[in-house]
Amino acid sequence: MLTYQIILLLISIIGIALGFHRYRNDSFSTVVFTLWMIVWFAVITITLFPQLTTVVAQLFGLGRGLDSIYIISIIFLFYIVFKLYNKMEKQKKRINDLVSELALKDNEEE
Amino acid sequence: MNKEDIPPITSDIYIILSCYNEEKTLEDVVTGLVQRGFKVIIVDDGSRDKSPIIARQLVKRYAPMVYHYRHIINVGLGGAIKTGIKAALSKGADIMITFDADGQHNPDDLYNMYPPLQEGKADVVIAARDFDDMPTGRRFGNTVMNYITYIFQGSMVTDSQSGLRAFTNSASRKLNLKSPQYGVSSEIIGEIKRNNLKLLEVPMTTIYDDRTIQKGTNTMVGIKIVLEFINETLKR
Numbered sequence: 001m002l003t004y005q006i007i008l009l010l011i012s013i014i015g016i017a018l019g020f021h022r023y024r025n026d027s028f029s030t031v032v033f034t035l036w037m038i039v040w041f042a043v044i045t046i047t048l049f050p051q052l053t054t055v056v057a058q059l060f061g062l063g064r065g066l067d068s069i070y071i072i073s074i075i076f077l078f079y080i081v082f083k084l085y086n087k088m089e090k091q092k093k094r095i096n097d098l099v100s101e102l103a104l105k106d107n108e109e110e
Numbered sequence: 111m112n113k114e115d116i117p118p119i120t121s122d123i124y125i126i127l128s129c130y131n132e133e134k135t136l137e138d139v140v141t142g143l144v145q146r147g148f149k150v151i152i153v154d155d156g157s158r159d160k161s162p163i164i165a166r167q168l169v170k171r172y173a174p175m176v177y178h179y180r181h182i183i184n185v186g187l188g189g190a191i192k193t194g195i196k197a198a199l200s201k202g203a204d205i206m207i208t209f210d211a212d213g214q215h216n217p218d219d220l221y222n223m224y225p226p227l228q229e230g231k232a233d234v235v236i237a238a239r240d241f242d243d244m245p246t247g248r249r250f251g252n253t254v255m256n257y258i259t260y261i262f263q264g265s266m267v268t269d270s271q272s273g274l275r276a277f278t279n280s281a282s283r284k285l286n287l288k289s290p291q292y293g294v295s296s297e298i299i300g301e302i303k304r305n306n307l308k309l310l311e312v313p314m315t316t317i318y319d320d321r322t323i324q325k326g327t328n329t330m331v332g333i334k335i336v337l338e339f340i341n342e343t344l345k346r
Contacts, residue, residue: 093290095183096290099182100196102182103181103193103197104200107177107178
């Protein structure tokens with residue numbers, strides 16, 4: 001086994017452990033937990049069987065196995081950033097509404 | 111203005127005074143409004159200076175003409191206006207007028223604003239600044255903002271960023287405002303059009319000094335407004 005494989009395996013195991021921990025604490029919903037697990041098990045699979053990436057690459061007409069990983073990762077990251085951005089905006093709106101309601105409520109009580 | 115020229119106030123009028131760190135001007139602005147017979151709703155948008163203390167003193171001094179609502183954290187102009195409208199509606203206001211607490215607005219301009227609403231001639235009155243009186247940079251910025259408002263909100267007005275706007279009770283209920291910050295000014299222009307409200311534009315005098323020039327809509331704020339609109343358009 002090569003060094004990068006050992007490092008990736010360790011990171012994946014930590015990732016999975018963290019996932020379980022978060023899920024038990026209720027900070028991960030079942031959907032997020034499932035997605036999280038799929039990602040890390042995919043990383044483990046690819047680490048143990050790197051030749052699999054070549055199959056994926058050929059499927060999309062790319063030259064190298066590594067390229068397919070790069071492209072999939074970038075798309076995935078963009079998607080996450082987009083999701084996070086929307087979530088943040090929604091939270092901001094909720095906080096603004098809350099601040100407004102608090103101001104109105106405080107005045108009623110005075 | 112002579113006393114006999116002042117149009118009579120025949121309805122319940124509330125001034126929505128959005129205030130963010132205005133300890134220097136708040137007292138004078140509120141006093142000027144109360145002396146003219148207007149009820150004032152101070153919406154303190156999370157000020158970190160002495161504004162909330164001054165506001166509470168003013169509530170006591172001018173009871174029952176002045177009310178104070180405080181956002182515990184800063185939201186932005188749009189949020190303050192929304193809270194102010196809700197507060198005015200809960201008090202049963204017939205007419206509500208947004209006003210800046212930084213001393214940029216002349217309270218005498220209000221005399222042009224409520225008569226058309228009282229007489230049922232309009233649903234919304236916006237006081238437009240004379241762009242010729244503005245410093246060059248300001249004039250350019252406001253002209254650009256008028257076009258941006260036209261592009262995103264579909265309505266061309268004389269002064270899209272004016273802070274002096276008067277609404278009837280029913281008009282204010284129809285406004286669906288989403289922008290928490292400065293984008294609210296253009297959004298209001300769009301909402302007037304979308305709800306087929308009758309808009310009347312009246313002239314106003316602007317007081318420009320170094321302080322108000324620093325505070326108002328600058329280029330950065332302009333860019334932020336555009337980004338906000340693009341984001342809103344994409345989400346639709």
